[in-house]
Amino acid sequence: MWTAIFFSLYFLIALFIIISILLHGAKPSKSLAWLLAIFTIPVGGMFLYLLLGRNRRKNKLLKLKRKAFLNLPEPLMQHMATMSGKYRKLMTLVYRNSHFPPTEYNELRLLKDGKTTFESIFDALENAQHRINLQYYIFEEGELTNRLILLFERKIAHGVEVRMIYDGIGSFSLSKAYLKKLMAIGVEVYPFLPFKFGRFFSSLNYRNHRKIIVVDGKVAFTGGINVSDKYLKGDIELGNWHDMHLRLEGTAASHLDFVFAMDWYLVCQKTISLLPLELDMDRVEKNVGKLVQIVAGGPDDDFPSLEQTYFTIINKAKDYLYITNPYIIPGQAIMQALQTAALGGVDIRLMVSENADNKIVSWSVRSYFESMLKSGIKIYLFPDGFLHSKIIVSDDAIATIGTANLDDRSFEQNYEVNAIVYDEPFAKLLKEDFLKDANLSRMLSYEEYLKRPWAEKLKEGFGKVFSPLL
Known part of the structure; x- marks a missing residue:
C-alpha cells in the first residue's frame, strides 16, 4: 500500500516538473538535460532540478515590486550623456535593461589588489557625513571586519547611518556574535536569502554576488574584492589573491546607491531616499571626467x-x-x-x-x-x-x-x-x-x-x- 502511494506521489511530482520544464524551460539544451536527469536518476534528478534547475525569470520567485524603481528620480537622470557613437547600441541596451543612462564627469580610480583597495575604502568611510551603504557576497570575520565595526561605531556616534547587506550563503561563516555587535552599535544589517530549510529549494541557487559600498551617495566602490583578510595576507593553499576594484565619484556613484536601494527593499521591504547629488562643478566647467554606465542584473530581470x-x-x-x-x-x-x-x-x-x-x-x-x-x-x-x-x-x-x-x-x-x-x-x-x-x-x-x-x-x-x- 505504502509503496503504491509513494510511486503515485512520485509520478505526480515528476509529471508536474516535466510540465513545468516544457512550459518554462529557458534553453532547449538545458530542458533536455533536465528531462533526461529526471527520467534516468530516480528521486535524485527531481531533487537536483528543484534545487538548481528552475527558471526564475519565468517564475519571479522573489516577486520584487520593481515598479516603484523603474523611473529613475532626480538626481539620477542629471547630466545624462547622449547615447551616440560606436557604442550607442550598447548604451541603449544597458539603459533598457538596467534603466541607468551613461553619465559624464565621473572621477575614477583603479584599485589593484586588497591593500590599495581597502586603504581607499577606509579613507572614504572615515569621511562619511550622512550614510554608508555596504553590501558584499563574502563577509569574513578577521582584521578587516574588526576594523570596520570600530569605524561604524565612531561614525554612528556622529549621526551617520550605516546599512549592510551580506549574502546568506557567501557569508555563511559570519557569526551571530559579530552580527549582534553590529546591531548593538546601530548598524542596520540584513542577510540576502539566508539559508532556511523551509525555502531551501527556492533560494539556495540564487545569490547576491554584488560588492558595493556607497558613501553619502557621492563616492562608491565596486569590483571583485570581497571583505576577507585573504586579500591582505593571502591564502594558505592558493597564496596571494589578486583582484581589481574601482572607486567612482559622480553620478555613477548615485546609480550604485540606487542598486543598493533596490537590494535593500528586497531584503527588508524598506525604501531609502536618495541623497541629492552635488557634482564637482570644476570638473563640469573644464569638461573633464569619465563617461560611465552602470549595468545591474539578476534572475528576476526579464533578460540576462x-x-x-x-x-x-x-x-x-x-x-x-x-x-x-x-x-x-x-x-x-x-x-x-x-x-x-x-x-x-x-x-x-x-x-x-x-x-x-x-x-x-x-x-x-x-x-x-x-x-x-x-x-x-x-x-x-x-x-x-x-x-x-x-x-x-x-x-x-x-x-x-x-x-x-x-x-x-x-x-x-x-x-x-x-x-x-x-x-x-x-x-x-x-x-x-x-x-x-x-x-x-x-x-x-x-x-x-x-x-x-x-x-x-x-x-x-x-x-x-x-x-x-x-
Missing part, C-alpha cells in the same frame, strides 16, 4: 543583462579584446561571439588563474580551452596565487569592471553589477595592466594543449557536463 552586455562588447571589438576572469565558462552565444571575433581577425586574449579555488570549476573552464585555441584565441595562465579580477577591455575605447563572471551562474542565477567605462585613457590603463600580467603568465599553444594527458581530458569532460550548473 550582463550576458547581453558582454556579448555586445565582444561583437563590437575591431582590433583587440582582452578578458581577465577566473571563471570563463561560456554558453553557446558567448562562445560563438568569441570564436567569430577571433576568426575574423580580432586579437582575443583571455587570462585565467593557473591555480584554482575549485577543482570541478577549473576542469569546466579548461574544457573550453581546446576549441578556443583552435579558433585563434590566446590563453594566458597567471601563475602567482589566485587571480579573481573580472575585467574586459577593448580597442582602447571601452572597459568594464565589476562582479560578473563569464558563466551561466553570473548571467542567470546571481545578482551582479558592473561599471562600463567609455574612455580611451582608462581603457589603455587596463590594457597596459593586462599586458604586464601577460608577461608574467604562461601562454598556452594549441599544439601543446592537444598533448595533455588523457586523465586531464577526462576531468575536463566531467567538468563540461556540469558547466551549466556552475
Whole structure:
C-alpha cells in the first residue's frame, strides 16, 4: 500500500516538473538535460532540478515590486550623456535593461589588489557625513571586519547611518556574535536569502554576488574584492589573491546607491531616499571626467543583462579584446561571439588563474580551452596565487569592471553589477595592466594543449557536463 502511494506521489511530482520544464524551460539544451536527469536518476534528478534547475525569470520567485524603481528620480537622470557613437547600441541596451543612462564627469580610480583597495575604502568611510551603504557576497570575520565595526561605531556616534547587506550563503561563516555587535552599535544589517530549510529549494541557487559600498551617495566602490583578510595576507593553499576594484565619484556613484536601494527593499521591504547629488562643478566647467554606465542584473530581470552586455562588447571589438576572469565558462552565444571575433581577425586574449579555488570549476573552464585555441584565441595562465579580477577591455575605447563572471551562474542565477567605462585613457590603463600580467603568465599553444594527458581530458569532460550548473 505504502509503496503504491509513494510511486503515485512520485509520478505526480515528476509529471508536474516535466510540465513545468516544457512550459518554462529557458534553453532547449538545458530542458533536455533536465528531462533526461529526471527520467534516468530516480528521486535524485527531481531533487537536483528543484534545487538548481528552475527558471526564475519565468517564475519571479522573489516577486520584487520593481515598479516603484523603474523611473529613475532626480538626481539620477542629471547630466545624462547622449547615447551616440560606436557604442550607442550598447548604451541603449544597458539603459533598457538596467534603466541607468551613461553619465559624464565621473572621477575614477583603479584599485589593484586588497591593500590599495581597502586603504581607499577606509579613507572614504572615515569621511562619511550622512550614510554608508555596504553590501558584499563574502563577509569574513578577521582584521578587516574588526576594523570596520570600530569605524561604524565612531561614525554612528556622529549621526551617520550605516546599512549592510551580506549574502546568506557567501557569508555563511559570519557569526551571530559579530552580527549582534553590529546591531548593538546601530548598524542596520540584513542577510540576502539566508539559508532556511523551509525555502531551501527556492533560494539556495540564487545569490547576491554584488560588492558595493556607497558613501553619502557621492563616492562608491565596486569590483571583485570581497571583505576577507585573504586579500591582505593571502591564502594558505592558493597564496596571494589578486583582484581589481574601482572607486567612482559622480553620478555613477548615485546609480550604485540606487542598486543598493533596490537590494535593500528586497531584503527588508524598506525604501531609502536618495541623497541629492552635488557634482564637482570644476570638473563640469573644464569638461573633464569619465563617461560611465552602470549595468545591474539578476534572475528576476526579464533578460540576462550582463550576458547581453558582454556579448555586445565582444561583437563590437575591431582590433583587440582582452578578458581577465577566473571563471570563463561560456554558453553557446558567448562562445560563438568569441570564436567569430577571433576568426575574423580580432586579437582575443583571455587570462585565467593557473591555480584554482575549485577543482570541478577549473576542469569546466579548461574544457573550453581546446576549441578556443583552435579558433585563434590566446590563453594566458597567471601563475602567482589566485587571480579573481573580472575585467574586459577593448580597442582602447571601452572597459568594464565589476562582479560578473563569464558563466551561466553570473548571467542567470546571481545578482551582479558592473561599471562600463567609455574612455580611451582608462581603457589603455587596463590594457597596459593586462599586458604586464601577460608577461608574467604562461601562454598556452594549441599544439601543446592537444598533448595533455588523457586523465586531464577526462576531468575536463566531467567538468563540461556540469558547466551549466556552475
